[in-house]
Amino acid sequence: MYRLRFHGRGGQGIKTAGRILGTAFFRAGFEVQDAPRYGAERRGAPIFAYVRAARRPIGERGIIRRPDLVAVADDTLVTIPAAGVLAGVAPHTVLLLSSSTPAEVWRERLQLPGLLLTLPLGEVWEAAAVRFLGATLAGAAARLVGVIPREALVEAIAEELAHLGPSLTTENQVRALAAFDLLAEHAGCVSEGPEPSAAAYEPPRWVELAPEGADLAAPAIHLPATSEAVPTGLWRVVRPLVDRSRCRRCAWICSTLCPDGTISVDGDGFPVIDYQHCKGCLVCAASCPARAIRVVPERQAARVG
Amino acid sequence: MRDKKPSFPKPLPSTHLLGTGTPMCAGCGGLQVLHEIYDLLGPKTVFVNAAGCLTLLAVYPFTPFRGGWLYTAMAAAPAGAQGVRDALDILVRQGRLPPEENLEVVALTGDGAAYGMGLSATSSAIERGLDFLYLCYDNEGYGNTGQQYSEATPHAARTATSGGPRGFMGYKKDLFAIWAAHRPAYAATVAGAEMLDLARKAEKAKSLRGPRLILALAPCPTGWDFDPQDTVEIGRLAVKTGIWPLKEYVDGRVVHTKIPRPRLPVEEYLKRQGRFAHLFEPVRQEELLKEIQAQVDAYWARVES
Ligand SMILES: Cc1ncc(C[n+]2csc(CCOP(=O)(O)OP(=O)(O)O)c2C)c(N)n1
Ligand code: SF4
Numbered sequence: 001m002y003r004l005r006f007h008g009r010g011g012q013g014i015k016t017a018g019r020i021l022g023t024a025f026f027r028a029g030f031e032v033q034d035a036p037r038y039g040a041e042r043r044g045a046p047i048f049a050y051v052r053a054a055r056r057p058i059g060e061r062g063i064i065r066r067p068d069l070v071a072v073a074d075d076t077l078v079t080i081p082a083a084g085v086l087a088g089v090a091p092h093t094v095l096l097l098s099s100s101t102p103a104e105v106w107r108e109r110l111q112l113p114g115l116l117l118t119l120p121l122g123e124v125w126e127a128a129a130v131r132f133l134g135a136t137l138a139g140a141a142a143r144l145v146g147v148i149p150r151e152a153l154v155e156a157i158a159e160e161l162a163h164l165g166p167s168l169t170t171e172n173q174v175r176a177l178a179a180f181d182l183l184a185e186h187a188g189c190v191s192e193g194p195e196p197s198a199a200a201y202e203p204p205r206w207v208e209l210a211p212e213g214a215d216l217a218a219p220a221i222h223l224p225a226t227s228e229a230v231p232t233g234l235w236r237v238v239r240p241l242v243d244r245s246r247c248r249r250c251a252w253i254c255s256t257l258c259p260d261g262t263i264s265v266d267g268d269g270f271p272v273i274d275y276q277h278c279k280g281c282l283v284c285a286a287s288c289p290a291r292a293i294r295v296v297p298e299r300q301a302a303r304v305g
Numbered sequence: 306m307r308d309k310k311p312s313f314p315k316p317l318p319s320t321h322l323l324g325t326g327t328p329m330c331a332g333c334g335g336l337q338v339l340h341e342i343y344d345l346l347g348p349k350t351v352f353v354n355a356a357g358c359l360t361l362l363a364v365y366p367f368t369p370f371r372g373g374w375l376y377t378a379m380a381a382a383p384a385g386a387q388g389v390r391d392a393l394d395i396l397v398r399q400g401r402l403p404p405e406e407n408l409e410v411v412a413l414t415g416d417g418a419a420y421g422m423g424l425s426a427t428s429s430a431i432e433r434g435l436d437f438l439y440l441c442y443d444n445e446g447y448g449n450t451g452q453q454y455s456e457a458t459p460h461a462a463r464t465a466t467s468g469g470p471r472g473f474m475g476y477k478k479d480l481f482a483i484w485a486a487h488r489p490a491y492a493a494t495v496a497g498a499e500m501l502d503l504a505r506k507a508e509k510a511k512s513l514r515g516p517r518l519i520l521a522l523a524p525c526p527t528g529w530d531f532d533p534q535d536t537v538e539i540g541r542l543a544v545k546t547g548i549w550p551l552k553e554y555v556d557g558r559v560v561h562t563k564i565p566r567p568r569l570p571v572e573e574y575l576k577r578q579g580r581f582a583h584l585f586e587p588v589r590q591e592e593l594l595k596e597i598q599a600q601v602d603a604y605w606a607r608v609e610s
């Protein structure tokens with residue numbers, strides 16, 4: 001059985017990638033299971049989708065813990081433990097990163113035992129590239145498993161993206177096939193991992209909890225704004241930076257319009273962005289009448305501190 | 306500098322009540338209006354939240370609220386609000402809650418609940434004269450479950466369940482008129498992008514007792530298919546093209562609070578959103594565009610006559 005996982009952020013076409021690959025497998029004669037991880041499937045938030053494919057009925061359920069292929073739409077997720085990109089990566093696991101950083105650099109950084117490949121797809125925050133990311137990753141993954149013919153991929157995209165209309169469907173097919181062709185030399189590098197044996201099953205580690213009174217055990221929250229413990233700043237791929245020389249200190253515009261309320265105003269009337277929580281939507285930059293909010297890629301911003 | 310802020314009705318707050326770190330999509334228009342309105346209502350507010358995107362705000366142990374929040378079934382927020390209101394009234398009457406600690410009860414729901422499933426409960430709550438504020442964030446579909454159509458979906462929009470070449474065949478229900486027909490204490494439409502108009506209406510609603518509605522247009526990057534940074538621009542275009550009239554019902558009269566002059570062609574609003582892309586590509590659907598424009602024109606002809 002093939003066990004594949006796609007990682008990305010909400011809005012990057014991860015669910016679509018899973019569906020296209022699943023349908024392509026199906027058209028190639030496989031039994032298939034494909035599903036996005038259901039949860040807070042929000043724009044910008046780390047998400048994943050998975051695909052199982054086998055020549056016989058699939059009895060396995062749940063998320064994939066031992067992937068044969070991990071395909072990643074957004075390389076900023078690799079270093080975020082909560083995104084779980086590297087979870088369960090084994091020596092046979094192939095890691096495919098959409099990244100403009102060369103594969104050698106990633107190999108050096110991650111020191112993984114298995115094959116690591118990159119797809120230089122351009123920057124993921126460019127809307128034009130994001131539109132086709134799902135299909136592109138599906139095309140790449142189809143080639144790496146090596147058992148999906150071109151036609152199955154093309155038909156799967158037509159089926160899954162019909163709602164987008166003919167011109168976008170064709171564009172998606174073109175991008176997917178380009179990735180498919182680009183990876184020709186790695187065709188079939190993904191192998192079906194060993195079947196887990198019942199004997200090797202590791203039960204979850206139970207935590208013994210002593211019984212508590214209802215006032216403690218009931219899920220009531222007694223503190224205000226506990227959500228601030230959640231670092232949604234990790235969702236960000238671009239960072240808004242206030243240019244104080246241009247800012248007119250009108251303050252209430254960006255601070256009121258930021259959907260997340262992450263902009264406060266300091267004693268001098270300048271806006272201060274809370275990067276622990278700013279999701280990088282760029283509503284502030286788009287709404288500032290003085291154009292005083294610059295946008296830099298998060299990777300670059302993190303480097304300059 | 307700070308006293309230069311436009312003060313209508315008073316300076317807009319520059320620190321925010323709603324906590325950060327919520328799981329809403331980057332650029333969420335619903336979150337934007339909630340955070341703007343919460344600042345004006347203040348911490349003595351209890352939210353009764355019907356199932357929808359914003360129920361994920363408070364997932365144990367995290368909440369962005371400073372006070373109470375209660376989850377109800379999709380159709381039951383006004384009934385939940387009745388229970389909370391009654392309980393508060395009893396506590397005050399029995400002297401167990403000092404009157405100054407009394408709370409404003411806010412029913413918080415999406416359009417699926419407000420225009421459809423919960424309408425019967427709303428109608429009877431207004432009829433009973435329940436003292437509550439109903440805040441509907443209208444993202445024109447069932448956002449939380451993947452943007453299926455709701456009774457607030459506009460004509461011709463593509464949704465997960467309206468995928469044909471003409472999009473959604475129905476017409477958006479006029480919830481404001483339905484509320485006004487009940488003769489409530491107050492009803493208003495707002496947009497997060499028009500924050501001064503919104504602030505004035507939120508203050509007005511807060512100063513009144515009885516059933517009150519704030520119906521907020523909530524541009525939804527995920528469901529409407531646009532770049533998150535355009536949330537404010539899309540909201541402004543909705544107002545400038547006249548497709549989302551800003552108005553209020555008070556003392557038995559409907560008053561428009563912002564009459565767009567000149568009115569931009571409604572196309573300017575539609576073409577910015579993927580959910581209307583099929584009106585322009587692969588061929589321009591002239592008839593549908595004309596029909597949508599004619600409806601907007603007819604609305605304003607009635608208003609201005
Ligand atoms: C009676 C009932 N039917 C279906 C659902 C599943 N459900 C949860 S949220 C949701 C969508 C709600 O749409 P809306 O009120 O517009 O809010 P939004 O999700 O757009 O924020 C649905 C259908 C439910 N919770 N209850
Ligand atoms: S909106 Fe622009 S000019 Fe105004 S305070 Fe914010 S950054 Fe400064």
Ligand code: SF4
Pocket residue numbers: 240257258259260261262263273277278279280281282283284285332
């Ligand atoms: S990008 Fe700007 S508007 Fe968006 S969350 Fe960050 S600070 Fe707020």
Ligand code: SF4
Pocket residue numbers: 042043328329330332333334335336358444448449523524525526527528
């Ligand atoms: S789907 Fe739309 S309404 Fe729901 S959280 Fe995302 S942007 Fe907000």
